[in-house]
Amino acid sequence: MSVPRPAAVIVLAAGEGTRMKSRTPKVLHELCGRALVDHMLGAARGLRPERLIVVVGHARERVEAHLAESAPDVLTVVQSRQNGTGHAVRTVLEAVGTINGTVLVTYGDTPLLREETLRELVERHAGDGNAVTVLTAVVPDPTGYGRIIRDSTGAVLEIVEEKDATPEQRAVAEMNSGVYAFDGLLLADAVKRVGVANAQGEEYLTDVLSILREDGHRVGAHIAADYVEVEGVNDRVQLSFARRVLNDRILRDHMRAGVTIVDPSSTWIDAGVVIEPDAVIHPDTQLHGATSVGAGAAIGPASTLTDTVVGEDAVVRNAVCEGAEIGAQASVGPYAYLRPGTRLGRKGKIGTYVETKNASIGEGSKVPHLTYVGDATIGSGSNIGAACVFVNYDGVEKHHTVVGDHARVGSDNMLVAPVRVGDGAYTAAGSVITNDVPPGAMAVARGRQRNIEGWVTRRRAGTSSAEAARLALAAQEEAGQE
Ligand code: UD1
Ligand code: CA
Numbered sequence: 001m002s003v004p005r006p007a008a009v010i011v012l013a014a015g016e017g018t019r020m021k022s023r024t025p026k027v028l029h030e031l032c033g034r035a036l037v038d039h040m041l042g043a044a045r046g047l048r049p050e051r052l053i054v055v056v057g058h059a060r061e062r063v064e065a066h067l068a069e070s071a072p073d074v075l076t077v078v079q080s081r082q083n084g085t086g087h088a089v090r091t092v093l094e095a096v097g098t099i100n101g102t103v104l105v106t107y108g109d110t111p112l113l114r115e116e117t118l119r120e121l122v123e124r125h126a127g128d129g130n131a132v133t134v135l136t137a138v139v140p141d142p143t144g145y146g147r148i149i150r151d152s153t154g155a156v157l158e159i160v161e162e163k164d165a166t167p168e169q170r171a172v173a174e175m176n177s178g179v180y181a182f183d184g185l186l187l188a189d190a191v192k193r194v195g196v197a198n199a200q201g202e203e204y205l206t207d208v209l210s211i212l213r214e215d216g217h218r219v220g221a222h223i224a225a226d227y228v229e230v231e232g233v234n235d236r237v238q239l240s241f242a243r244r245v246l247n248d249r250i251l252r253d254h255m256r257a258g259v260t261i262v263d264p265s266s267t268w269i270d271a272g273v274v275i276e277p278d279a280v281i282h283p284d285t286q287l288h289g290a291t292s293v294g295a296g297a298a299i300g301p302a303s304t305l306t307d308t309v310v311g312e313d314a315v316v317r318n319a320v321c322e323g324a325e326i327g328a329q330a331s332v333g334p335y336a337y338l339r340p341g342t343r344l345g346r347k348g349k350i351g352t353y354v355e356t357k358n359a360s361i362g363e364g365s366k367v368p369h370l371t372y373v374g375d376a377t378i379g380s381g382s383n384i385g386a387a388c389v390f391v392n393y394d395g396v397e398k399h400h401t402v403v404g405d406h407a408r409v410g411s412d413n414m415l416v417a418p419v420r421v422g423d424g425a426y427t428a429a430g431s432v433i434t435n436d437v438p439p440g441a442m443a444v445a446r447g448r449q450r451n452i453e454g455w456v457t458r459r460r461a462g463t464s465s466a467e468a469a470r471l472a473l474a475a476q477e478e479a480g481q482e
Contacts, residue, residue, distance in 0.1 A: 003122045007051065007101025007184055009044040012088050013037055013108030014057025014079040019235040025059035026233070027108035028066055031243040032250060033270025033288055036233060037063070039111035039246070041071050042271075044104070046115035047122065053096065054108065055079050055088045084202030085178070086194040093191060099184040102126070105205065106179045109232045111242050113179065117229055124222040125181035131217030132187070132209055134159065135179040137227035145175035146206050148221060156221045157213065159206035163199035174223070176206060177230035186212055246271070254281075262300075276312070294328065303333070311346065324356075327363070345380065359390075362405070375417060376401040385411030385429065392417045404439065 017026025027037035034042070037054065044052060052071070056063045057079040067074050079091045089105060102122060106113065117135070125133035134156070136148050146159045147169050159176045160169050190211040194203045213219045224230050233239050250271060251264045258277030261267050266284045274292040275281070282300030287293070291305045294312035299305065301318065308321040311328035319333040323340030326332055330348045341358035344350055348361050351368035359373040362380035367373055369386035375398050376390045382403055390401050391414050399417035403409060407421050410429035421427060422439035431445035460466050 003047065003119050004102060004126050006047055006049040006104050006122060006181075008099045009047070009049040009052050009104040009106060010089060010092050011037065011040055011044065011052070011054045011106050011108050012085060012178075013063065014055045014060075014082050014088055016058040016082070017109070017234065020239075021236075025063050027063060029233070029239055031111060031239065032246045032268075033272060035066060035070065036111050037067070037108040038070050039271070040106055040108055040113065041074065043113055043115040043118055044106065045073075047104070047118055049104070050101070051075060051096075051099070053077055053092055055092060057082050057088075084196075084200070085205035086191055086203035086207060089187070089205055090191045090194070090203065093188050098188040101184050103182045103184040103187055104180070105182065107232060109234070110177070110179070110230060111233065112229045112231065112245055113177075114229060117224055118179070121179065121181050121222045124220065128220050129218060130181075130220040131183045131212045131215075133181045133220040133222055134209065135177040135224055135230060136174050136221045137177055137224040137230045138173050139175050139227045139231075140173075142170075142173050142175040146178075147172040148174040148176060150174075156209065156219050158210040159204075161198065161200070161204065161206065174221075175230075177224065178205075178232075179230065180205070182208070183217075186215075186217060190215070267300075282317075308338070375399065376403065376415075378403040379405035379407070379423065381406040382408070384409045385413065387411055388413045388415065390415050390417065 013027045020026045020029065028035045041052060052074045054067060054074050054076050056076050060078055064076050067076060077092045077095045079088050102125065104118065121133060121135050144162055146161045147165055149157045149160055149169060151157050187208065190208045193211055194207045196203055198204060209219050228245060233242050247268055250269050251261050251267060254275050255261055259275045260280040262281065263283035267281055268286040270288045273287045276293065276295035278296045279293045280298045284302040285300035286304045288306040290307045293299060293310045294314065296313040297310045299310065299316045303316050303319045305321045308324045310316060310326045311330065313328055314326050314330045316326065317333040319336045319338065321338040324338035324342040326344050327346040327348055329346060330344045332338065332350045335352050336350050337355040338350060339357035342356040343360045345361060345363035345365065347364045349366040349368055350356055353370045354367050356373045359376045361367060361378045364380055365378050365382040367384045371384055371388045373390045375392040382405060388409055392398050401415045401417040402420045404421060404423035406424050408426045409421060410427045410431060412430045413427050414432040416432065416434045419433055420436040422437055424440045425437040426442045427433055427437060428442065428444040428446065431443060433443055433445055437443040456465050456469050
């Protein structure tokens with residue numbers, strides 16, 4: 001069934017969220033790669049509302065700056081004094097005018113609320129021809145929530161806040177989620193008539209229900225199938241709970257789409273990460289931001305990838321990768337750190353204890369052991385020996401190194417940038433390369449070895465080394481005489 005497109009979704013997010021005990025406004029706390037408010041906006045957007053409105057107040061500069069980046073389709077309305085949920089909605093309607101059509105009201109701190117549930121609410125609202133339909137849930141412990149008061153026929157009479165409730169009303173387990181679908185015209189009229197004669201002296205949006213019912217309009221409720229969806233995040237215990245629930249949903253979606261996740265309990269994947277079928281995610285792995293993983297690739301164990309693109313059938317083990325591109329069938333780790341601007345070609349290798357940054361490593365090229373590659377371009381089919389440093393920093397500026405195709409850089413080299421090693425060139429182990437190496441040349445840039453015969457026997461007489469040397473020399477002499 002196609003649901004009518006809401007005229008607006010109003011997301012209330014002006015409150016302070018004191019229980020977070022945080023410098024960061026509550027709705028900007030992150031889970032699964034997105035701020036709380038962005039999860040709500042994502043679900044709301046699924047209903048294609050004509051307008052998305054967020055009410056801001058506490059720390060509004062920060063919330064507005066965030067929304068300008070993450071949600072440019074959102075209109076923000078400032079509620080400078082947080083005088084209740086009814087006041088928040090009234091402030092919006094005073095700012096934008098009466099909204100004709102279905103108006104959904106939600107909160108910025110309910111990241112588990114799914115698009116499907118919002119859709120069900122709108123369907124129920126439209127199907128029953130209600131003036132207002134409230135999303136409710138039956139919860140094990142309704143303490144703190146507004147209670148849904150029904151008459152003997154089950155019709156919704158009113159919502160009573162905990163602080164205003166009688167003991168019998170407090171015993172009701174059906175709570176108000178704070179999410180509603182309203183008829184916009186009726187809402188605009190009723191919200192002006194909400195008073196402040198209650199325990200908190202605030203304008204309660206919940207009063208709109210009884211006002212509309214007393215006016216003779218239809219008031220309905222939709223009970224959420226899973227109460228977990230309507231639980232808000234008010235402190236960091238609830239934040240971690242919501243993160244776990246969201247992460248489980250994300251992992252389940254990937255597994256159903258053909259991704260193997262070996263240990264869901266230690267795997268964290270942000271909303272928006274793309275993983276192709278037959279990829280395998282090993283334990284203790286986190287995939288963040290705009291990361292994507294190609295078909296058949298294996299990631300982990302113990303790897304953290306942020307904004308990283310992994311090609312088909314690549315293998316990434318015990319690695320931290322940020323802003324990197326890893327080619328198909330390439331191999332990374334164990335124990336590698338790929339920093340932004342790393343591009344590893346098809347079948348390439350970044351091995352153990354290797355750090356790379358702003359480095360393009362061509363097809364089939366290998367940087368297998370104990371090496372730093374910063375600000376470099378390495379062609380295809382080249383090999384960098386163990387323990388090399390691409391010396392990119394002169395203390396003031398960064399410089400670039402180029403290694404051509406099919407080059408062989410010896411072990412323990414320093415390539416002092418800016419410098420070029422030509423196609424097919426070799427460098428000797430232990431070289432400090434400060435001058436360009438022409439194609440096909442062998443560069444030797446190290447001190448010549450000098451052996452001082454008999455030094456240990458003379459200068460370290462009586463040591464075990466001197467004794468070992470004496471025995472070896474004697475054996476040599478004997479062998480020479482035979
Ligand atoms: C509200 C409901 C309660 C419901 C509960 C669900 C009212 C009177 N009560 O209670 O029935 O069970 O939500 O969580 O509506 N906000 C503003 N401006 C304000 C006040 C609040 O933007 O002036 C925002 C807050 O940032 C928050 C949301 O509205 O996101 C709810 O506010 P909160 O104070 O938590 O409402 P409750 O008293 O918990
Ligand atoms: Ca609340």
